[in-house]
Each structure stands twice: as C-alpha cells, then as structure tokens.
Amino acid sequence: MAQAQVPVTVLTGYLGAGKTTLLNRILSEQHGKKYAVIVNEFGELGVDNDLVVNADEEVFEMNNGCICCTVRGDLIRIIEGLMKRKEKFDGILVETTGLADPGPVAQTFFTDDDVKARTRLDAIVTVVDAKHFLGQLKQGDEAEEQVAFADVILLNKTDLVSAEDLAKVEGKIKSINPYARLHRTQKSQIELAAILDKGAFDLKRILEFEPDFLEHGHDHDHGDEVASLSFTADKPVDPDKFQKWMGALLQLRGGDILRSKGILAIDGAPRRYVFQGVHMMMDADWGTPWKDGEKRASKLVFIGRNLDAENLKRGFEDCLK
Amino acid sequence: MKLDLGNPAWRTTLPPSRSVASDAPVAACAFSRDGKIAAFALGDGRVRFLSADVKDAPAEAQEPLHKGAVLSLIADPLNDGFISGGDDGRLLRLAADGSATEIADHKGKWIDKLAAHRANGTVAASAGKMALVVDKAGEVREFGPHQSTVTGIDFSKDGSRIACSHYDGITIWSIGQVVLPPRRFAWRGSHVALKWSTDGKFIATGTQENDIHVWRIAQATDMRMAGYPAKVKSLSWSADARWLYTSSQPVFTAWPFAGKGPEGKPPLQFGDEGAGLITVVAAHPTAEFVAGGYDSGELQLGDIKMRRSVVLRMSDGSPVSAVAWSPDGFRLAVGNDNGDMLVVDLRR
Numbered sequence: 001m002a003q004a005q006v007p008v009t010v011l012t013g014y015l016g017a018g019k020t021t022l023l024n025r026i027l028s029e030q031h032g033k034k035y036a037v038i039v040n041e042f043g044e045l046g047v048d049n050d051l052v053v054n055a056d057e058e059v060f061e062m063n064n065g066c067i068c069c070t071v072r073g074d075l076i077r078i079i080e081g082l083m084k085r086k087e088k089f090d091g092i093l094v095e096t097t098g099l100a101d102p103g104p105v106a107q108t109f110f111t112d113d114d115v116k117a118r119t120r121l122d123a124i125v126t127v128v129d130a131k132h133f134l135g136q137l138k139q140g141d142e143a144e145e146q147v148a149f150a151d152v153i154l155l156n157k158t159d160l161v162s163a164e165d166l167a168k169v170e171g172k173i174k175s176i177n178p179y180a181r182l183h184r185t186q187k188s189q190i191e192l193a194a195i196l197d198k199g200a201f202d203l204k205r206i207l208e209f210e211p212d213f214l215e216h217g218h219d220h221d222h223g224d225e226v227a228s229l230s231f232t233a234d235k236p237v238d239p240d241k242f243q244k245w246m247g248a249l250l251q252l253r254g255g256d257i258l259r260s261k262g263i264l265a266i267d268g269a270p271r272r273y274v275f276q277g278v279h280m281m282m283d284a285d286w287g288t289p290w291k292d293g294e295k296r297a298s299k300l301v302f303i304g305r306n307l308d309a310e311n312l313k314r315g316f317e318d319c320l321k
Numbered sequence: 322m323k324l325d326l327g328n329p330a331w332r333t334t335l336p337p338s339r340s341v342a343s344d345a346p347v348a349a350c351a352f353s354r355d356g357k358i359a360a361f362a363l364g365d366g367r368v369r370f371l372s373a374d375v376k377d378a379p380a381e382a383q384e385p386l387h388k389g390a391v392l393s394l395i396a397d398p399l400n401d402g403f404i405s406g407g408d409d410g411r412l413l414r415l416a417a418d419g420s421a422t423e424i425a426d427h428k429g430k431w432i433d434k435l436a437a438h439r440a441n442g443t444v445a446a447s448a449g450k451m452a453l454v455v456d457k458a459g460e461v462r463e464f465g466p467h468q469s470t471v472t473g474i475d476f477s478k479d480g481s482r483i484a485c486s487h488y489d490g491i492t493i494w495s496i497g498q499v500v501l502p503p504r505r506f507a508w509r510g511s512h513v514a515l516k517w518s519t520d521g522k523f524i525a526t527g528t529q530e531n532d533i534h535v536w537r538i539a540q541a542t543d544m545r546m547a548g549y550p551a552k553v554k555s556l557s558w559s560a561d562a563r564w565l566y567t568s569s570q571p572v573f574t575a576w577p578f579a580g581k582g583p584e585g586k587p588p589l590q591f592g593d594e595g596a597g598l599i600t601v602v603a604a605h606p607t608a609e610f611v612a613g614g615y616d617s618g619e620l621q622l623g624d625i626k627m628r629r630s631v632v633l634r635m636s637d638g639s640p641v642s643a644v645a646w647s648p649d650g651f652r653l654a655v656g657n658d659n660g661d662m663l664v665v666d667l668r669r
Binding site: 053058060061062064074077086112114 | 344345346348363364365389390392408429431433449450469470472488489508509510511513528529530551552
C-alpha cells in the first residue's frame with residue numbers, strides 16, 4: 001500500500017542556542033498536528049508527550065571504506081519502529097546534540113531504502129546563538145558545519161546583541177551559507193510554517209525554495225573555513241561527462257563537500273535535470289520541462305571546506321558542449 | 322500425516338485459514354508452546370490471541386498491554402503463554418488467559434528483540450545497549466553495555482551463551498553462574514539481525530549494506546555473502562542446520578552449511594518466483610520446509626528437498642511482517658503491515 005512519506009525536520013544548533021525551546025514551542029502549540037520527536041540523550045523536554053523517543057546518536061561508518069559515509073543507524077531503527085505504531089504522524093522532528101555533525105543524520109535519508117520509502121527529509125533547521133556564534137566558530141568545526149548544512153537558519157537571541165554585532169554575525173552566516181533562509185528570532189519564536197514542510201530536499205522544489213539561487217556569488221578565498229561556491233553555464237551540459245566528473249569529485253572530495261545542489265540543462269533533454277547531495281551521497285531526477293523560448297541555463301552550488309574554485313570551475317566547464 | 326507439496330490440491334485451492342483484521346500493524350507473531358494459541362503483537366499495544374484451530378471463532382480483542390507499540394513476541398518457554406516487549410520499555414509475561422505480569426521495565430528503551438531457550442526456560446531481550454537474560458525463576462540479569470543498541474539476540478544451542486549483534490560486529494556472553502569475559506567478533510558496519518545456527522556452530526547476521534555475514538564460532542573465521550537487492554532482516558536456520566534461509570530475494574534462497582560450508586558456492590534458490598521480495602522467512606521446526614512472506618503480501622511454502630514451492634496466500638499489497646510455525650509444523654501464523662492476522666492450516 002502506498003503511504004504518504006512522513007516529512008522529517010532535523011533540528012540542529014550549538015549547545016544553548018535554543019533548540020529545546022523551539023521544540024517545546026512546537027509541541028505545545030495548538031496546531032492540530034501529530035509530531036513524533038526524536039531527542040538526543042541530553043534533551044530535556046518540558047512537554048510531556050509519549051511520542052518523544054530518546055536516541056543515543058549512534059553513528060556507524062559504512063563498510064565501503066569512505067570515512068564520510070557515516071549514517072545514524074539508530075534513526076533507521078527508530079523510524080522503522082515508529083511506523084509499527086497504529087497512529088500516523090504529520091511529521092517527525094529529530095533533535096541533534098549541540099556538538100553533532102548534521103552529515104550522518106542527513107545521509108541516513110539517502111542511504112536506507114525503508115526509511116526512504118516511509119519518510120522524506122524535509123529540511124535541516126539550524127538555531128544559531130547570536131551572542132555566542134562567533135566564539136563558537138573558534139571552538140571547533142561543529143557550529144560552522146551546522147550553518148553550512150542548514151536550509152533554514154534561526155538567528156536566535158537577537159535581543160542579547162547590539163545591531164552592529166548582529167550584522168557581523170549575519171554576515172558571517174551568509175559567508176558560510178548564503179542559500180539558507182535566515183530568520184531573526186528571540187526565544188526561538190517563529191511561525192511553524194517557516195520551519196516545517198519546507199521541501200528543501202525535494203528535487204521538484206529546489207527552484208521554489210531558492211528562487212534567488214544564483215544571486216549570491218561568494219567565491220573568496222576562505223582557507224579551511226566553510227564557504228560556498230556557485231557556477232553557471234549557458235551552454236548545454238554533456239550528461240556523460242558531467243556524471244563522470246561529479247562522481248569522481250564526490251568520491252574524492254566528498255568529505256569536504258558538505259552539500260551540493262544543481263539544476264542542469266542537459267544537451268537535447270526537454271526537462272531540467274536536478275540533483276542534490278550530502279557529502280558523497282546524491283539524489284538526482286528530471287525536473288520541470290523547459291518552457292518554449294526559456295533560457296536554458298545550468299546552475300551548480302557547493303558548500304564545503306577547502307573548495308578549489310578554479311579547479312571546480314574548470315571541471316564544470318569541461319562538461320559543457 | 323505429512324506435508325506433500327506434490328499433492329495437486331496445493332495448485333488448485335488455498336489451504337483453510339482464519340483471518341482477523343486490526344487497524345494496527347503486526348510486528349511479530351508466535352504460537353504457544355502447546356500449539357493451541359497463535360498470538361500477534363500489534364502497533365496499538367495489544368497482543369491478539371487466535372485459536373490455532375481455524376474453525377474456532379476468534380476471541381474478542383483485549384485491552385492494550387503496552388503503552389505504544391508491541392515490538393516483539395515469542396512463546397513462553399516455561400508455559401503455554403507468551404513473552405512480549407514494547408516501545409514502552411516493558412517486558413511482559415502473558416498467560417494463556419491474556420493476563421500479564423511485568424518482568425522488567427526499562428522506560429526510554431525499546432524491547433524489540435526477543436529469544437528463548439526452551440530446555441533451560443530462559444528468555445533473552447534487547448533493551449537499548451543492554452541485553453537482558455531472564456532465568457526460569459524470573460530473575461533478570463543484564464549484559465552490556467554494547468557499543469551501540471542491540472539489534473539482534475539469540476541463544477547458543479545449549480543455552481549457555483547469548484549472542485548480540487550491534488555496530489561493527491557481534492558479542493557472545495556466557496550467561497552461566499561463572500562470569501567469563503565476552504567474546505567479540507568484528508565486522509565493520511551496522512548489523513541488523515542475528516541468528517545462531519541450530520547446531521550451535523555458526524552465527525549469521527544481516528547487515529545494513531545488503532549482505533549477510535556468518536561467523537564460524539570455534540575457528541573464529543567469517544564469511545560474507547553479498548548480492549541482495551535489500552537489507553536481509555530475516556534469517557532462519559533449518560532444523561538440521563544444513564541450510565541458512567534468507568529474506569530479500571524473490572525466491573527461497575538457502576546457503577548450504579552441510580559439510581565444508583558455503584564458501585565458494587552459490588546459494589540454492591528454488592520454488593516459483595513470488596510477487597516482490599521475501600520479507601520474512603521461517604524454517605519448519607522439524608522438516609525440510611520453509612515459509613516465506615513477501616512485501617506484496619504473498620505467502621509461499623517451499624520444500625527444499627523437492628526444490629519447489631506453492632502459494633498459500635495471494636498478494637494484497639500489504640507487506641508480510643511476521644511468520645511463525647506451530648510447534649507441530651502443521652500451522653502457520655502470519656501478520657502484515659495492514660494489521661491482518663492469519664492462521665493457516667496446512668493439513669491436506
């Protein structure tokens with residue numbers, strides 16, 4: 001029996017950023033929806049809800065020798081278990097610990113067939129502490145990667161910083177990930193519609209989600225900091241060459257490439273070819289048809305570490321007809 | 322009386338059965354030790370009992386025993402009732418009249434894997450990263466923690482040890498009064514199911530990466546069998562330990578473990594191709610038969626000696642989630658994701 005896929009929202013953010021406040025808000029609001037919540041072992045929810053499941057964030061490495069192919073096996077098990085329940089859910093929220101790398105959570109939804117059949121990754125929502133974010137960047141890679149992976153960012157606790165500092169933090173966030181929707185919030189107050197059911201991983205909605213996908217170009221030299229790069233092309237893409245290049249690129253650099261997205265005008269194809277990936281894992285499909293007379297342009301975005309802009313540009317250009 | 326798949330009646334009519342519907346998925350099913358009751362673990366917290374006699378009218382559904390879903394269910398090795406585990410963290414002993422007593426409560430953990438050793442009267446259960454062993458006096462002992470959640474659990478042939486699967490391998494614990502250090506067998510990745518062979522020599526696991534792994538315990542050697550199109554979540558050893566049946570193929574698939582073992586040999590595949598892939602496979606308790614439920618809802622009975630199979634239930638689109646044999650091997654209990662519960666009488 002074909003069942004609708006349950007949307008899954010991943011909620012990430014550094015320690016103390018306001019994830020739990022946001023979760024409590026979602027659970028206590030009168031929205032008439034039924035959410036299952038998977039919290040990390042340190043999560044302390046104020047709302048009593050028997051659909052709260054404790055997870056230990058059990059990450060395993062796939063046996064294929066790639067160190068970036070890490071998956072949350074506990075999520076697979078929990079989602080399978082939740083589907084054995086009689087009640088059906090309108091959504092599943094997964095909270096990660098403050099120091100968690102969002103990669104394994106996202107990759108779980110690319111890896112497991114049962115999970116893919118029953119659920120769909122909707123969006124990664126990252127809560128950022130406006131007061132402490134710049135300091136947290138210096139303490140390790142986590143805060144930066146959480147922003148890099150995000151589809152939606154809540155720049156929280158804006159009341160605790162000056163307008164000048166807020167602009168600085170926002171500038172930093174945009175230099176890491178200019179594609180995420182950014183909302184300034186206080187006490188994690190946000191309309192649920194802004195964070196739930198965003199379809200950020202829906203290949204059919206990549207355009208809808210990012211209408212100004214190409215407006216930003218941030219190919220500065222950032223050293224080993226996370227940055228984003230985007231490329232465009234007016235000439236059609238040779239599918240075989242692109243497949244080969246992208247495959248080799250993700251194989252080789254998948255550890256550094258946190259997220260990738262693209263809309264391609266394939267030579268001779270009537271429809272857009274859309275793809276998106278997390279580290280080495282990628283989903284691709286044919287998107288909407290090109291309209292008559294529409295300019296067939298290809299767009300490609302990478303968010304990652306140590307990205308070599310020149311090399312990527314050349315690689316992409318070699319795939320063009 | 323014996324099962325004869327050569328009997329032409331198997332080709333023309335389906336065997337007599339009794340089916341009852343519920344609105345919660347079936348997670349597991351089992352027959353009681355005396356074979357009189359088939360019990361079904363449901364996603365609404367209920368355990369539903371059906372008479373093994375398909376002519377009997379089904380009893381009314383009882384009140385939920387678990388809060389949340391019942392995730393695991395086996396026959397009680399001590400009497401004619403059952404043992405159930407739930408996502409409420411409770412491990413229960415159910416009497417044949419449906420009354421329940423609590424064996425353990427591990428709130429926040431899921432009790433989703435169970436095994437029993439009939440002769441010793443012991444039960445083993447997973448509870449997060451721990452394995453629980455309940456002796457016949459009802460005393461509970463804990464083994465672990467393992468490096469990750471226990472995903473499969475089984476007893477050795479003599480019941481003196483348990484094996485648990487988890488990330489990156491399996492762990493064997495001696496559960497006697499003398500406490501010995503656990504033995505670990507490593508294989509990287511996530512192992513999602515575990516079955517100890519009926520002769521005690523091998524332990525098989527299904528992995529996240531669509532293959533199976535088998536350890537030869539005495540020699541501490543291991544082997545990997547790849548090529549499945551999906552995760553192998555269901556494994557079943559034949560009663561004589563000559564075959565390891567595996568799910569996730571469109572036909573019955575058995576690895577040969579008689580003689581030198583399966584190294585370098587292909588699996589034996591037999592029977593008619595069913596609709597979809599096998600989700601649950603269950604070897605007959607004494608003879609050369611095997612039952613397989615499909616993700617299409619189809620149910621087949623195979624005979625490995627004759628290399629043939631017959632259809633016991635047609636596809637209806639709801640994946641089979643549980644299959645169990647009665648102790649005498651003449652009845653099957655079957656459950657699916659839709660909540661349908663079925664008892665099939667195989668006597669012709």
